[in-house]
Amino acid sequence: MSETVLMKGNEAIAEAAILAGCRHYFGYPITPQTEVAAYMAKKMPKIGGTFLQAESEIAAINMVYGVASTGHPAMTSSSSPGISLKAEGISYLAGADLPALIINVQRGGPGLGGIQPSQSDYFLATRGPGHGDFHVLVFAPSSVQEMADLTGRALHLAWKYRMPAMLLADGTMGQMMEPVNLPEPSNAFGDDNPWAATGTEMKRPHNIITSLDLSPENLEKQNFERFERYKKIEESECLWEEYMMDDAEICIVACGITARVSRNAIVEARKQGIKVGMLRPITLWPFPKKALAAAADKVNAFLCVEMNMGQMKEDVELAIRCKKPVELCSRVGGMIPTPDEVLEHIRQIAEGGNKA
Template identity: 60%
Template sequence: MTEKVLMKGNEAMAEAAIRAGCRHFFGYPITPQTEIAAYMAKQMPGRGGTYLQAESEVAAINMVYGAAAAGARAMTSSSSPGISLKSEGISYLAASDLPCLIVNVQRGSPGLGGIQPSQADYWQATRAPGHGDLHILVFAPSTVQEMVDMVYEAFDLADAYRIPAMILADGLLGQMMEPVRFPDTAAPAPDKFSWAACGHRGERPHNIVNSLILQPEDLEALVRRRFDRYEAIRQKHTRCECYRTDDAEFVVVAFGATARIARSAVDQARTAGLRAGLLRPQTLWPFPSDAVQALSQTARAFLCVEMSMGQMVDDVRLAVAGAKPVRFFGHTGGVIPTPAEVLHEIETLAGGASV
């Protein structure tokens, strides 16, 4: 690992992407992720890469499609309404089995909303990143170091399973500065995948990257094979962190920046004599349902904390399957929950969990 350096979350992700072998970045400015594009614009030309500010978010995601189809490591970044514009292209990438990295530094919404942090894109990322029967990998960092580490993992898994990957961050993490270390590993050589449309030179048959399958039976068979691959991802790459959950009666579930706040509240609850713990999903798709379900065997109740009106709470309730109470607490529009508020919710839950 390199020596620690103090970096802003957005810029740390961009640097990690370059070190991970990304050589093609296509984007469009929108707060609070613009520093990613700005960093790439400065760094890419001198480090063997290509930076291009597209004329729109729609153009940017389709440029990623083209670079990915040629077998290159490519990425784009945006924030909530920009990701909505990219959703058609994300569906095409998934349907064409193309790997890439998409970063969403969420802001308050719906519509243009505001520029403050939010987690209200959870449903979009995990349920409908694009139209049709598809999934994409969704990672949820809670520190700047984790933002760095997940960039490497996202690219590697995207390549391994031929699937788009998303890092679902938020404005708080994107603008935060923390010490980070970068792995000492060298950037991988550009891959020439056997499926890539990168010129055959008479040495192999033509490759065609395509998402149009006109025969219903053929399309169904292809989608079913893709879902077999999704199941393999669920089995091998679902990730979460459990904090003080071994004897927890009250389990807080939170991801991203909100998990940092929830961790403080859990510590305060322990000081007050309440056996609280935290389950933090690190992958939102696949969601760590098995870990939540396992804790439902011993916990008295769950508290889901989000910067939204309640989205991940649906997955928590599905995993708990009615075995124990699940309470929701959240703010939206860019309002950030405080540790004191979360502690109050834990205390309220403890008072009524047996009812």
């Protein structure tokens, strides 16, 4: 590990991507993620990389497609409305089995919404952001350190599985400053990628990068193969944190900034004698279903704390097959729940449980 530095979440993403070997960034400014682009604009020219402010979000994601086709890691970043614009390009990347890193520092929506933080792109990210049958890897950092660590991980897994990966942060995570230990520089991408369009030199057949297939039989086969790969990812790449879960009777499920708010509420609830813990999904796709199903056998109830209208709650209910009640504490539109609001929900569940 290198020396500790003090960074904004957005800067940590940019620096971590560079340290992981990414030398191509394409983007278009939007609050609250503009520091990613600003940092890249300062740093990339100094290290022989490419920073390019595209004419639009759509252009930027298609530039990522172009670089990825040549076997080099590439990334783009935006915030919610900009990610909607990129959806078509993400679908094309998935259809062409290309690796890419997409950063989404979420803000309140729908539509133009606002510039304050939100987690309301949960569905968009976890259901495959675009048309067709596909998934992207989704990571939900909860500290500036994780912004750095998960950026590197997302790039490497995108490469390993040849699929797009999304870092799903929120405006608070992007803007807040915390100490970070940056990882050592690495470059696991290699020059020899047998699938990449690098020129045949008349020695091999063409590598054709496309999402178009005119034969339905072939296209079906590709879809089946892709979902075989997804199955393996679901088995091996789930990442989650368990906090005070050993004797917990109530399990909070929260990711990103709401997990931090919840941690304060849990500490307070424990002081009041309420046995509450937290299962924090770090990968949102693949979703830690098995860990939640195991928790459902131990706890009496779940409480989702989200900055959306209960999008992750649906995944929790699916994961636990509705075995236990799942309650919701949510704020939207750029508002962040307070520890007291979360505590109040915990208390209501605990009291309800006693009556039963």
